[in-house]
Amino acid sequence: MSKKILIVGASRGIGLGLTREFASRGWGVVASERDRSDALHEAGEIDIVTVDVTEPDSYLGLKNKFDENSLDAIIVNAGITGASHQSAEEATDEEIAHVMQTNAYGPARVGKALLPMLKDGGTLAFMSSLMGSITDSSGGYEFYRVSKVSLNMLAKGIAEQQAKERNIEVLSLHPGWVQTDMGGPNAKITVEESCRGLADVVEAAGGGGYRFVNYKGEELPF
Numbered sequence: 001m002s003k004k005i006l007i008v009g010a011s012r013g014i015g016l017g018l019t020r021e022f023a024s025r026g027w028g029v030v031a032s033e034r035d036r037s038d039a040l041h042e043a044g045e046i047d048i049v050t051v052d053v054t055e056p057d058s059y060l061g062l063k064n065k066f067d068e069n070s071l072d073a074i075i076v077n078a079g080i081t082g083a084s085h086q087s088a089e090e091a092t093d094e095e096i097a098h099v100m101q102t103n104a105y106g107p108a109r110v111g112k113a114l115l116p117m118l119k120d121g122g123t124l125a126f127m128s129s130l131m132g133s134i135t136d137s138s139g140g141y142e143f144y145r146v147s148k149v150s151l152n153m154l155a156k157g158i159a160e161q162q163a164k165e166r167n168i169e170v171l172s173l174h175p176g177w178v179q180t181d182m183g184g185p186n187a188k189i190t191v192e193e194s195c196r197g198l199a200d201v202v203e204a205a206g207g208g209g210y211r212f213v214n215y216k217g218e219e220l221p222f
Helices: 013-024 056-064 093-117 142-166 193-202
Strands: 004-008 026-033 048-052 072-077 118-127 169-174 210-214
Touching: 004 013, 004 093, 013 026, 013 193, 056 093, 072 093, 093 118, 093 142, 118 142, 142 169, 142 210, 169 193
Parallel strands: 004 026, 004 072, 026 048, 072 118, 118 169, 169 210
Antiparallel strands: none
16 A cells, blocks of 8 residues: 655645655655646646645645544645845734744644644654754845744644654755745756655654754754
8 A cells, every 4th residue: 555645735846846756656645735736737646635824724624534644744835935025124014924824833733733644653744944944044034034943943842742652753854945936047956856855855754753854864953
């Protein structure tokens, strides 16, 4: 029986690449879109659902779709850059709320809500960024950096408080600087290269704990 994965945020970019990669490896893939993605619908034998990480009703309904302990892995891939000025001084309450809900609190709530769907010893992964490393930070991109630091902190909290007792491993994943709409054309690696590495990391994971790693499986400073 093939392993089964839920990929939240799969309409384009890395999420779409991961959907294609896991499907090519023989996994049963359930992938979510917020709005219709023709590319996702053309990606093969994939079960597609609609999820918005900022709208709990959209993912709480998934509990009716999956039995408890039915998934081997969940990847929550949601992220925006935030307001173009990326400045704490210029930030409005609305801009702060939007980027934090989309990049940090929304993904963490999805992970917590769907945790019962994971098998004991499974893997819960959040798409993070090296920009979420305090140690590595050089400043700038303040909206994006702060949201990813927050996501990492929330992910580690899930690992310690909810996942540990069931030996579920929680990952914060850095995909690299990838040629996506967000990464831009000057990025160093292709979506396919990043997603092959990320899939390797997820396939090898499980068994409890928390790790912040890149697409090569290398540990990153928190």
